[in-house]
Structures are given as structure tokens and as C-alpha cells.
Amino acid sequence: xxxxxxxxxxxxxxxxxxxxxxxxxxxxxxxxxxxxxxxxxxxxxxxxxxxxxxxxxxxxxxxxxxxxxxxxxxxxxxxxxxxxxxxxxxxxxxxxxxxxxxxxxxxxxxxxxxxxxxxxxxxxxxxxxxxxxxxxxxxxxxxxxxxxxxxxxxxxxxxxxxxxxxxxxxxxxxxxxxxxxxxxxxxxxxxxxxxxxxxxxxxxxxxxxxxxxxxxxxxxxxxxxxxxxxxxxxxxxxxxxxxxxxxxxxxxxxxxxxxxxxxxxxxxxxxxxxxxxxxxxxxxxxxxxxxxxxxxxxxxxxxxxxxxxxxxxxxxxxxxxxxxxxxxxxxxxxxxxxx
Amino acid sequence: xxxxxxxxxxxxxxxxxxxxxxxxxxxxxxxxxxxxxxxxxxxxxxxxxxxxxxxxxxxxxxxxxxxxxxxxxxxxxxxxxxxxxxxxxxxxxxxxxxxxxxxxxxxxxxxxxxxxxxxxxxxxxxxxxxxxxxxxxxxxxxxxxxxxxxxxxxxxxxxxxxxxxxxxxxxxxxxxxxxxxxxxxxxxxxxxxxxxxxxxxxxxxxxxxxxxxxxxxxxxxxxxxxxxxxxxxxxxxxxxxxxxxxxxxxxxxxxxxxxxxxxxxxxxxxxxxxxxxxxxxxxxxxxxxxxxxxxxxxxxxxxxxxxxxxxxxxxxxxxxxxxxxxxxxxxxxxxxxxxxxxxxxxxxxxxxxxxxxxxxxxxxxxxxxxxxxxxxxxxxxxxxxxxxxxxxxxxxxxxxxxxx
Numbered sequence: 001x002x003x004x005x006x007x008x009x010x011x012x013x014x015x016x017x018x019x020x021x022x023x024x025x026x027x028x029x030x031x032x033x034x035x036x037x038x039x040x041x042x043x044x045x046x047x048x049x050x051x052x053x054x055x056x057x058x059x060x061x062x063x064x065x066x067x068x069x070x071x072x073x074x075x076x077x078x079x080x081x082x083x084x085x086x087x088x089x090x091x092x093x094x095x096x097x098x099x100x101x102x103x104x105x106x107x108x109x110x111x112x113x114x115x116x117x118x119x120x121x122x123x124x125x126x127x128x129x130x131x132x133x134x135x136x137x138x139x140x141x142x143x144x145x146x147x148x149x150x151x152x153x154x155x156x157x158x159x160x161x162x163x164x165x166x167x168x169x170x171x172x173x174x175x176x177x178x179x180x181x182x183x184x185x186x187x188x189x190x191x192x193x194x195x196x197x198x199x200x201x202x203x204x205x206x207x208x209x210x211x212x213x214x215x216x217x218x219x220x221x222x223x224x225x226x227x228x229x230x231x232x233x234x235x236x237x238x239x240x241x242x243x244x245x246x247x248x249x250x251x252x253x254x255x256x257x258x259x260x261x262x263x264x265x266x267x268x269x270x271x272x273x274x275x276x277x278x279x280x281x282x283x284x285x286x287x288x289x290x291x292x293x294x295x296x297x298x299x300x301x302x303x304x305x306x307x308x309x310x311x312x313x314x315x316x317x318x319x320x321x322x323x324x325x326x327x328x329x330x331x332x333x334x335x336x337x338x339x
Numbered sequence: 340x341x342x343x344x345x346x347x348x349x350x351x352x353x354x355x356x357x358x359x360x361x362x363x364x365x366x367x368x369x370x371x372x373x374x375x376x377x378x379x380x381x382x383x384x385x386x387x388x389x390x391x392x393x394x395x396x397x398x399x400x401x402x403x404x405x406x407x408x409x410x411x412x413x414x415x416x417x418x419x420x421x422x423x424x425x426x427x428x429x430x431x432x433x434x435x436x437x438x439x440x441x442x443x444x445x446x447x448x449x450x451x452x453x454x455x456x457x458x459x460x461x462x463x464x465x466x467x468x469x470x471x472x473x474x475x476x477x478x479x480x481x482x483x484x485x486x487x488x489x490x491x492x493x494x495x496x497x498x499x500x501x502x503x504x505x506x507x508x509x510x511x512x513x514x515x516x517x518x519x520x521x522x523x524x525x526x527x528x529x530x531x532x533x534x535x536x537x538x539x540x541x542x543x544x545x546x547x548x549x550x551x552x553x554x555x556x557x558x559x560x561x562x563x564x565x566x567x568x569x570x571x572x573x574x575x576x577x578x579x580x581x582x583x584x585x586x587x588x589x590x591x592x593x594x595x596x597x598x599x600x601x602x603x604x605x606x607x608x609x610x611x612x613x614x615x616x617x618x619x620x621x622x623x624x625x626x627x628x629x630x631x632x633x634x635x636x637x638x639x640x641x642x643x644x645x646x647x648x649x650x651x652x653x654x655x656x657x658x659x660x661x662x663x664x665x666x667x668x669x670x671x672x673x674x675x676x677x678x679x680x681x682x683x684x685x686x687x688x689x690x691x692x693x694x695x696x697x698x699x700x701x702x703x704x705x706x707x708x709x710x711x712x713x714x715x716x717x718x719x720x721x722x723x724x725x726x727x728x729x730x731x732x733x734x735x736x737x738x739x740x741x742x743x
Contacts, residue, residue, distance in 0.1 A: 112707035151704030159419035173690040187496035
């Protein structure tokens with residue numbers, strides 16, 4: 001009896017045992033690898049390629065952070081997390097940063113003690129149905145059976161959407177995107193709902209993507225971004241500025257092709273010079289080498305390059321830039337000044 | 340007389356704590372208890388410190404806030420505007436439902452398989468041996484997923500039940516087996532149906548009394564009553580009579596295709612079926628072995644003595660072997676029931692909304708209260724297990740050898 005109490009308490013304490021450290025950057029550098037919480041498999045965002053290397057839009061941000069902190073794009077340990085386990089894993093110190101299509105919300109920012117460091121994809125929740133159903137609007141879905149990943153904001157939005165529109169539905173909870181895809185294709189649910197980008201990525205892996213239509217209604221705002229533990233501001237700054245260096249680089253026309261050339265000597269544009277470290281000491285302020293942004297952009301490209309390579313219109317996922325275009329092109333991507 | 344030897348008055352020395360067998364065990368226990376306390380204190384302290392480092396507090400107030408999510412299988416009404424506490428309650432009821440159904444089916448299959456494994460027929464006992472070994476030597480999760488995959492992949496979609504869809508409802512168009520679950524007719528309780536139910540319950544009571552009376556009479560006079568036929572008549576006749584007198588108040592609502600899915604009737608979801616069947620099949624393999632060992636524990640002489648008295652084989656089983664075998668069977672059976680209940684927490688694998696999925700899954704995830712949620716979840720399973728084992732212990736004490 002005593003023993004079982006002991007083991008029980010051990011298990012409880014184990015939940016909180018990963019000591020939340022306040023100097024993640026130093027820990028990452030001492031360890032030599034970045035532990036990045038990633039999706040367990042979502043084409044275009046985080047999925048292994050034919051050689052088993054993780055590739056994708058979110059993966060590239062992990063690699064960019066690894067280049068900044070460690071100088072090596074391969075020094076990343078990807079920890080696949082489900083929508084249920086992701087925040088616990090981050091809070092418990094299992095991962096250093098979470099880049100996993102996670103929506104920035106007030107309660108996650110405060111009550112879950114996370115810090116979202118910007119937005120790398122402005123998304124919204126949508127519905128996908130088989131064209132054979134002949135449905136053209138989400139408002140025609142009364143009585144439908146809906147597959148939904150548990151532990152997500154979409155789960156809550158779904159409940160709100162159907163309630164506000166006085167419609168009923170039958171939720172079929174699934175744990176992972178792969179499971180949802182399998183259930184949806186087997187016809188165990190009429191509708192699959194998740195973020196628009198996730199639907200497009202999932203549909204891209206179907207045998208006949210044309211048989212499935214994503215309904216026009218976007219029922220929520222889903223700003224997806226990298227999250228870190230609350231309270232470690234230095235590490236949060238690194239993640240924030242790596243993301244915004246990628247966004248800024250696109251704005252200033254710095255690409256993986258020309259970044260070495262531009263960094264060789266100061267250019268006409270002082271903003272580029274400060275970004276690439278040929279002017280000022282911005283890197284040192286972050287606790288990074290002064291040429292950190294050069295290495296990052298050389299390794300993974302700028303935001304636009306990453307977007308086009310993994311989820312852009314020329315990929316099977318085929319997403320338009322939309323809200324994720326640069327602010328100069330009418331989008332929401334806007335990097336604060338490097339100064 | 341004065342030469343009684345003076346007993347050397349030993350003064351207690353500290354070293355005796357270690358070297359004297361009288362005190363040593365006490366010393367070890369005290370040290371062990373202290374170490375246990377220390378590690379407990381360390382664990383609690385560590386948890387508190389880490390919670391503080393994360394800036395989190397320890398509070399159960401999240402139970403009173405709006406859940407915000409929907410649950411498909413509800414035994415009590417639940418909407419997304421209800422609280423997390425009610426969501427947990429819905430989950431608890433779902434857990435209890437699958438555990439209850441599972442325990443019954445597992446016992447039925449287990450007893451059958453256990454008895455058949457002792458069959459003299461080589462084929463029957465061989466098949467049962469294969470069944471038992473295959474079931475208990477593969478992980479439960481795999482069986483859950485197998486049953487679920489069969490239910491979702493091998494059954495037609497609701498829209499296949501439309502004209503020309505290639506699927507048909509069975510049992511006079513009243514039951515539909517689809518990949519969303521099995522749809523069965525739902526009884527509608529019209530006016531006067533309460534009386535029918537009351538009469539039916541009364542006849543059940545009457546059957547019970549009749550059986551007791553018959554047994555008593557047989558013990559006293561040796562005369563037997565046709566108990567089975569009388570019970571059968573009591574079971575059907577009064578309730579049916581009242582049913583027709585009241586003008587057939589209970590009708591069936593047959594599921595029909597409407598919109599996306601079947602409407603009306605009762606939907607038994609695939610997740611429930613998969614979990615229920617897999618839990619039952621898996622646990623039944625263990626129960627079969629328990630039953631077999633119980634029967635084998637009754638010595639052969641008992642059977643022979645019973646035969647010598649002229650008893651039929653089934654009476655021998657019922658009156659001589661089973662009462663003795665039960666003493667061996669019940670205690671390990673309790674732990675199988677507990678296992679089944681706890682194993683039902685694998686429900687999330689097929690999206691069955693048990694307490695692990697609602698309180699321990701979605702609620703924890705949406706509120707970030709891992710420690711509180713897991714503590715509640717743990718105490719729930721602890722309480723349920725203690726209740727099951729105390730009920731079963733009561734039953735055990737009623738069948739065990741009465742020692743006087």
C-alpha cells in the first residue's frame with residue numbers, strides 16, 4: 001500500500017519534473033541540438049521526405065532557429081506531438097520551441113503559460129466535404145457527422161459555429177490528422193474540419209483530390225505561430241527575431257541565393273546591413289553571432305522562399321499567399337524594424 | 340531456595356538496534372518509513388516548485404467553467420455551454436457503461452470458452468486453446484483498433500443505404516449496420532406504458548419468488564414443480580396481456596435515412612462497439628483460464644461420487660462442481676473486472692468519449708490543468724476499482740467455504 005502511494009506520487013511529480021529552465025538558449029547551445037515540437041505528419045508543414053528528412057513550412061522555421069542558435073540546420077531533434085500533448089510537452093521542457101500549427105489565443109498565452117512569438121501563418125478554420133454530397137456551403141451541414149481533432153481551437157469553434165447557426169452535428173473525435181484523414185476517406189464522417197491550410201495539405205495527399213471540396217466559409221481566425229515557455233524572454237526574443245528576419249528578408253529582397261553576396265560588404269540599404277550584421281551589433285544583443293541572419297537565410301531561404309517551396313501554389317498543397325503576403329502586397333506579414 | 344540465578348539485568352545499548360534480532364526489524368521499518376516520507380516530501384516539494392517556476396497555480400476552479408466542446412455519446416444531456424465538471428460526468432457515465440457491458444459480455448464468453456476448453460472433443464478444445472492464446476498474447480490496443488477498423492472499413496456508409504446504394508437494412512428494415520455505428524429501433528413510451536413496465540417488473544419478482552418457493556418445496560417434500568415452464572409463462576403472459584389491454588402503448592421508432600445520416604432510433608456508435616467487443620474478447624481469454632482452473636481444482640472424485648449418486652452431468656456441474664469452483668474463480672475474476680474497467684481508458688484510440696477522453700483529454704488540453712485533471716482521473720479510477728472489488732468481495736464471501 002505504501003509502495004503504491006509512493007509510485008502514484010512519483011507519477012504525479014513526474015508530470016512536472018522536467019525543470020522549466022529560464023535559460024533555454026544556453027541549454028540549447030550546451031546540448032548542441034534544438035528540440036523542436038512538430039506535427040506528427042502534415043504534408044507541406046511537417047512531414048518526412050523520401051530520405052526520412054523532416055521537410056516543411058513549420059520544419060523550416062525550426063531549422064532557422066537551429067541555425068541562429070547553433071549554426072547548423074541539421075542540429076534539430078524533431079519531437080512529434082499530437083494536438084493533445086503539445087502544450088504539456090512544451091511546458092514540461094520536453095521541447096524548446098513548439099512550431100506545430102498552433103493557434104495563438106489569449107488563454108493559451110496566459111493560463112497555459114506559453115508565449116507565442118509572432119505568426120508564421122494566418123489561417124482560419126474551414127470544412128472539407130466530398131463533392132458527391134452536393135454541399136456548397138457550411139450552412140447546409142445541419143445533421144452532418146464531423147471529424148475533429150481533439151484538443152484544438154477548431155473543436156471549440158466547431159461547437160460555436162453549429163450552435164450559433166442553430167444546427168446539430170455529430171462530432172467524431174480523432175487524435176491525429178492521419179486518423180482524421182482515414183476516418184474521413186472511409187466515410188465515417190461527412191465533413192473534416194481543421195485549419196484551411198491543414199485541409200489543403202491533407203487533401204494534397206488524397207488519391208483523387210478533385211473529389212473533395214473545401215467549403216468557402218472560414219469560420220474562425222487561426223493565427224498560427226511558434227510558441228515558447230512563458231518567462232524566458234531571451235529565448236523568446238531569439239525565436240521572435242528569427243521568424244521576423246525571414247519575413248524581413250523577403251521584404252528587402254534578400255534570398256538564399258544572394259544573401260552571401262549582400263553580406264560580403266555593406267550595401268546601399270542600411271536596413272539590410274543591420275539585418276545581415278554588416279552594420280551595428282544587433283546579433284550580440286540577442287546573444288547570437290553577428291552574422292546569424294546571414295546563416296539562417298542561406299540555410300532555409302526567406303519567408304517567401306519557404307512558403308513557395310513547401311505550401312505555395314506550385315506545390316501539391318497549393319495555397320495562395322492571401323493574408324500571408326507581405327504588408328507591401330496587401331498581406332499581414334510585417335517585420336518590425338531591425339534597428 | 341535462595342540460589343535462584345540472578346538474571347543479568349541487561350541495560351539497553353544503542354548497538355542492539357542493529358545487532359539484536361528483537362529490535363532490528365523495527366529499526367529497518369523506521370528507517371524505511373523515514374526514507375519514504377523524505378522522498379514523498381521531495382516529490383511534493385518538487386511539484387510545487389516547478390508549478391511555481393511555471394507560474395501556475397493549483398486549483399480546481401476550471402471545473403466550473405464552460406467546456407465549449409461537444410460530446411457525441413451522452414447518457415445525460417450535455418451541450419457545449421455546460422461546465423467541464425458536467426463533461427467529466429458524461430465521460431464517467433460512458434466509462435461505466437462500457438465497463439458494465441464489457442464485464443457482462445467478458446464473463447459470458449469467458450465461461451463458455453473456459454468450459455469448452457475442457458471439452459473432450461479435440462477440435463472444440465483446440466479452437467478454444469487457440470482463441471485464448473491468441474487473445475491474451477496480443478496487446479489490447481491492437482484488438483481495439485482491429486475491431487474498429489473492421490467496423491469502419493468493412494461496413495457501408497449511410498448514403499449506400501439509399502436506392503441503388505448496394506446496402507440494405509436487416510431485420511425487416513429496422514436495423515442498419517453502417518460505418519457510423521449500428522442503428523437500432525428506439526422504443527417510444529406512450530401513455531399507459533408505465534403500467535406495462537410495472538406489470539413486467541412484478542412478473543419478474545413473481546418468477547424469483549416462484550423459484551424460491553419451488554426449491555423450498557423440493558427440499559421439504561421432494562416434489563418438483565415445472566419451474567422453467569411456469570417462469571416462461573410468467574415472463575411473457577401478464578406483460579403482453581396488459582400491453583394489448585392498454586392498446587399497445589409502446590411503439591418502435593425505426594431509424595430512417597434523412598439528410599446526411601440515419602435519423603430516429605438509437606445509434607450504437609462504432610467506437611462503443613469496438614471498445615466493448617475488444618475489451619470483452621481480450622478479458623474473456625483471461626476469464627476462460629480462470630474458469631478452467633476453477634473447474635480443474637475440483638477433484639475428480641467429486642464428479643465420480645456425484646455420478647455414483649445417479650446425478651446427470653449437467654446437475655453435477657450445477658450442484659457439485661460449480662459451487663466449489665466458484666471459490667477458486669471469484670477472487671481472480673475480481674481483478675479481471677478491475678482490469679477491464681481500467682483498460683477502458685484506451686477509449687481515446689477510437690474516439691470513444693470516456694472520462695479519460697473528456698476530463699483527462701479535452702478538458703486538460705483546453706484548460707492546461709494537467710496535474711489537477713490527472714489527480715481527479717486517478718481518484719475516479721481508484722474509487723471505481725474499490726467499489727467493484729468490495730461488491731465482488733461481498734459476493735465472494737457468500738460463495739466461499741463457510742468455516743464454522
